[in-house]
Amino acid sequence: MQKKIIIWIAIPLLLVGSVLVNWNYVSKSIEWKLNWGFTAPITNKIETVFHTRNGFPNEGETFHVLKYRSIENKLKEKDGWIPINEESFDTVSRHFKTFQKDVVSINKDTQNLNVLFQENPVTYENNDKYFYKLEEDNSYILVISNVKEQKLFVMEWIQ
Numbered sequence: 001m002q003k004k005i006i007i008w009i010a011i012p013l014l015l016v017g018s019v020l021v022n023w024n025y026v027s028k029s030i031e032w033k034l035n036w037g038f039t040a041p042i043t044n045k046i047e048t049v050f051h052t053r054n055g056f057p058n059e060g061e062t063f064h065v066l067k068y069r070s071i072e073n074k075l076k077e078k079d080g081w082i083p084i085n086e087e088s089f090d091t092v093s094r095h096f097k098t099f100q101k102d103v104v105s106i107n108k109d110t111q112n113l114n115v116l117f118q119e120n121p122v123t124y125e126n127n128d129k130y131f132y133k134l135e136e137d138n139s140y141i142l143v144i145s146n147v148k149e150q151k152l153f154v155m156e157w158i159q
Contacts, residue, residue, distance in 0.1 A: 028064065032154070036133050036141045040066060040152060041074040049120045052107055059158050061103045065120060066152040075145055081129040084144075092130050095142050096122055099155050122153045135159075 028046065032038045043066040053060035068074075075081040084092055104113045124130070124144050131143040137159045144153045 032141070037080065038131055038133065038141060038143060039079060040143075040154070041068065041071065043152075044068055047120075049116050050103075050113060052103075053156075053158060061099075061107075061158070062154070062156045063103075063116070063120070064154040066154065068150045068152070071145060071150050071152065072147050075129045080131050080133070081145075082131070084124055084128045084130055085126055088130075089126065092124065092132075092142075092144060095130075095132055096144065096155070099142055099157060102157070122155075123149065124153075 029040050032040060045067040047065045047067070049063040049065060051060070051062045053062060082088060100117055104117075107113055122144060124146050125148070128147055129145045132140065134140040138157075139159045140157050142155045145151070146153070
């Protein structure tokens with residue numbers, strides 16, 4: 001009888017604990033899927049570098065770093081991932097530099113975001129991949145993979 005009681009208490013506690021541990025990833029993943037059609041593979045760790053989306057209507061910028069054990073085979077072109085090669089390298093660099101410049105200039109009075117970009121450098125090379133989607137209101141998402149470091153850099157600009 002005591003074993004049954006312990007099992008009936010332990011299983012719900014484990015389930016609730018599991019949900020709480022993964023909530024940050026689950027909520028972000030659902031938001032990205034709904035807003036951008038972007039599906040992030042399940043991550044080992046998600047780090048929020050900065051988040052300036054406050055208030056209504058939830059405008060602002062976010063920068064997350066997702067860390068993986070292995071990401072090579074999880075990013076497929078059919079899901080919107082574009083290979084970074086000699087032709088697209090400048091496009092990715094331009095998108096990233098625009099995001100960085102705009103975020104720093106719009107938040108210059110509240111935070112020193114240049115320091116955060118230096119502490120969390122976005123690095124990529126040929127044969128990595130990126131995902132970019134621009135909406136009608138000029139909101140966009142830029143996601144850059146780094147296979148060597150096993151990371152995804154997720155940057156959102158919400159208008």
